[in-house]
Amino acid sequence: MNITIKDVAKKAGVSPATVSRVLNNYNYVNEDTKEKVVKAMTELGYKPNEMARNFALQKTNTIGLIVSDITNPFYSELAKNITDRAKLFNYNVVLCNTDNKKENQDFYIDFLRQKGVDGIIFSSVNLNDKKAEELVRSDYPCVFCNRRLKLKKAAFIASKNKEGAKLAVNHLIEKGHKRIAYISGPNNLSTASERLEGFYEAMKEKGLQIEKKYIKQGPFSKEISYKLTNELLSTSPVPTAIFASNDLIALASMEIIKEKGYRIPEDIALIGYDNIDISGHRNILLTTIAQKKKKWASLL
Amino acid sequence: MNITIKDVAKKAGVSPATVSRVLNNYNYVNEDTKEKVVKAMTELGYKPNEMARNFALQKTNTIGLIVSDITNPFYSELAKNITDRAKLFNYNVVLCNTDNKKENQDFYIDFLRQKGVDGIIFSSVNLNDKKAEELVRSDYPCVFCNRRLKLKKAAFIASKNKEGAKLAVNHLIEKGHKRIAYISGPNNLSTASERLEGFYEAMKEKGLQIEKKYIKQGPFSKEISYKLTNELLSTSPVPTAIFASNDLIALASMEIIKEKGYRIPEDIALIGYDNIDISGHRNILLTTIAQKKKKWASLL
DNA sequence: CTGAAAGCGCTTACAG
DNA sequence: CTGAAAGCGCTTACAG
Numbered sequence: 001m002n003i004t005i006k007d008v009a010k011k012a013g014v015s016p017a018t019v020s021r022v023l024n025n026y027n028y029v030n031e032d033t034k035e036k037v038v039k040a041m042t043e044l045g046y047k048p049n050e051m052a053r054n055f056a057l058q059k060t061n062t063i064g065l066i067v068s069d070i071t072n073p074f075y076s077e078l079a080k081n082i083t084d085r086a087k088l089f090n091y092n093v094v095l096c097n098t099d100n101k102k103e104n105q106d107f108y109i110d111f112l113r114q115k116g117v118d119g120i121i122f123s124s125v126n127l128n129d130k131k132a133e134e135l136v137r138s139d140y141p142c143v144f145c146n147r148r149l150k151l152k153k154a155a156f157i158a159s160k161n162k163e164g165a166k167l168a169v170n171h172l173i174e175k176g177h178k179r180i181a182y183i184s185g186p187n188n189l190s191t192a193s194e195r196l197e198g199f200y201e202a203m204k205e206k207g208l209q210i211e212k213k214y215i216k217q218g219p220f221s222k223e224i225s226y227k228l229t230n231e232l233l234s235t236s237p238v239p240t241a242i243f244a245s246n247d248l249i250a251l252a253s254m255e256i257i258k259e260k261g262y263r264i265p266e267d268i269a270l271i272g273y274d275n276i277d278i279s280g281h282r283n284i285l286l287t288t289i290a291q292k293k294k295k296w297a298s299l300l
Numbered sequence: 301m302n303i304t305i306k307d308v309a310k311k312a313g314v315s316p317a318t319v320s321r322v323l324n325n326y327n328y329v330n331e332d333t334k335e336k337v338v339k340a341m342t343e344l345g346y347k348p349n350e351m352a353r354n355f356a357l358q359k360t361n362t363i364g365l366i367v368s369d370i371t372n373p374f375y376s377e378l379a380k381n382i383t384d385r386a387k388l389f390n391y392n393v394v395l396c397n398t399d400n401k402k403e404n405q406d407f408y409i410d411f412l413r414q415k416g417v418d419g420i421i422f423s424s425v426n427l428n429d430k431k432a433e434e435l436v437r438s439d440y441p442c443v444f445c446n447r448r449l450k451l452k453k454a455a456f457i458a459s460k461n462k463e464g465a466k467l468a469v470n471h472l473i474e475k476g477h478k479r480i481a482y483i484s485g486p487n488n489l490s491t492a493s494e495r496l497e498g499f500y501e502a503m504k505e506k507g508l509q510i511e512k513k514y515i516k517q518g519p520f521s522k523e524i525s526y527k528l529t530n531e532l533l534s535t536s537p538v539p540t541a542i543f544a545s546n547d548l549i550a551l552a553s554m555e556i557i558k559e560k561g562y563r564i565p566e567d568i569a570l571i572g573y574d575n576i577d578i579s580g581h582r583n584i585l586l587t588t589i590a591q592k593k594k595k596w597a598s599l600l
Numbered sequence: 601c602t603g604a605a606a607g608c609g610c611t612t613a614c615a616g
Numbered sequence: 617c618t619g620a621a622a623g624c625g626c627t628t629a630c631a632g
Contacts, residue, residue, distance in 0.1 A: 004609055015619045020611055028617055051416045052609035055355040056624055062394070062415075070383070071577065076376040083370070083397050087407070092415065094362070095395040097383050107387070115362075115392065116351045255582040277371065282555040283583040304625055315603045320627055328601055352625035356608055 012040035064112035066096040068124040073276035126188040165198025181214035181239035225252035241269035312340035364412035366396040368424040373576035426488040464589040465498025481514035481539035525552035541569035
């Protein structure tokens with residue numbers, strides 16, 4: 001059915017090997033021969049079969065991107081930047097969404113490996129992720145973005161979460177806040193734990209009391225964020241500021257704070273992390289710490 | 301390096317063909333043989349090489365998903381549902397983002413075909429899309445989701461946009477609005493043009509005047525949406541209600557409406573389309589027409 | 601039920 | 617600079 005390298009070879013009066021060489025810009029091809037081959041290719045409308053090529057080279061020009069939640073704008077913005085970047089290099093990106101579930105990530109790791117992707121970008125790992133660690137140990141090409149492994153050997157790209165969190169907390173402190181609450185993500189995530197560390201450090205540096213009751217921790221979910229915010233607003237005295245470890249949590253908190261009749265920031269200040277697009281919306285105006293998603297993509 | 305079907309065959313004392321048959325659950329394999337093979341496979345930790353398999357079968361178990369903007373929650377929610385669904389069938393999804401640019405879509409079409417994906421899901425086409433039409437005409441497996449082609453032969457799944465728009469407009473009319481404005485997307489998109497049609501039809505059915513000055517049309521972009529809303533608010537008399545052809549436009553409109561000091565919905569009512577997650581946020585509370593993204597994914 | 605063999609469409613050392 | 621040949625790891629009609 002399809003036009004193969006053989007057809008081109010026959011038409012151009014050369015061997016398939018030569019066609020292949022032209023195709024791959026192999027150095028030593030005679031200009032005349034090359035021309036003949038190119039002519040034959042265009043006349044036949046030849047398109048190389050990538051499956052065959054992948055197989056012969058054991059390379060797919062494909063990377064896997066495993067994210068924890070593509071509907072979180074932070075990750076969809078990241079995904080956009082990564083696919084745009086991949087396009088420049090003629091790579092394609094297989095999108096894998098874990099919903100923050102370990103079994104999904106494990107599934108996708110096996111799946112992608114078996115598919116023969118050239119590498120995997122993870123935006124979904126825990127600090128200790130057995131299967132991902134194995135991958136790194138076996139020198140499988142992978143890179144961790146935003147969330148990283150504890151394992152030193154693993155290449156990662158992420159913002160300085162501790163510094164970012166300190167920025168956020170110091171901002172609140174400068175505004176005069178003392179009773180600052182923190183809603184963290186799961187502590188087995190590098191982002192959450194580093195930000196928590198930053199929170200502690202900033203508070204300590206300014207000599208502020210850290211109260212257990214003002215520190216909440218839970219998985220990333222709207223419902224849990226509602227619940228934790230409610231808990232915070234039920235403590236007495238109520239905190240005057242809340243730092244949420246990402247924007248989605250902050251958005252959920254915002255709803256509860258408003259629901260309870262508090263004004264933001266007059267009664268309770270709120271600050272998030274990620275700077276997702278909607279944060280800038282007039283009705284939201286969430287203060288947040290930016291992450292350079294585009295820059296990251298260019299470095300991956 | 302890697303363990304191949306041959307290694308398994310040798311270990312199990314059978315031929316590679318038999319191993320392959322076991323692998324593919326071919327009907328007629330003796331139970332004993334099968335057992336031996338399975339045992340050998342697990343002992344060796346054998347994983348079939350998908351590249352070889354793809355090549356032999358000319359099939360990749362991969363589909364391409366071309367969306368116009370993955371950072372639009374509508375599409376990221378759709379992408380999530382599609383990848384989840386694909387996972388069930390052991391398919392993977394190559395994410396392609398066009399930024400609403402025809403050249404990007406054309407690039408990805410060629411790219412995906414050459415890669416040998418088994419099919420393409422489009423969420424990015426214009427009503428007349430030469431290259432996509434060509435694909436359909438040549439019986440290339442593809443399906444159109446949300447946005448469709450004019451071409452009858454093309455399989456698509458989309459909500460009843462005309463009906464949805466009528467729902468929106470009727471809702472506004474019931475609330476007593478007469479000066480209803482509409483911000484449409486580009487008319488060469490099925491979604492935009494069908495919704496516009498619904499707008500016209502609903503207005504006519506209720507005997508309301510349709511004023512040219514209340515109908516704006518532009519590409520999907522925040523800046524343009526700001527601009528168009530500003531234009532609407534500068535007409536006199538100012539419309540009492542605005543129907544935006546998608547939620548992102550509505551969110552942008554909302555900013556301008558608020559900026560100008562109008563209340564929603566008391567001074568100006570606003571309604572969107574898509575029901576993206578953030579619409580339900582307490583600070584947004586955007587009235588909107590839902591689209592069944594999950595249902596769609598199950599039908600693709 | 602199972603094996604030997606050809607084939608999927610490329611690439612690439614090896615000769616020349 | 618170029619061709620003949622082997623090979624990438626599977627699948628599958630063909631015999632038996």
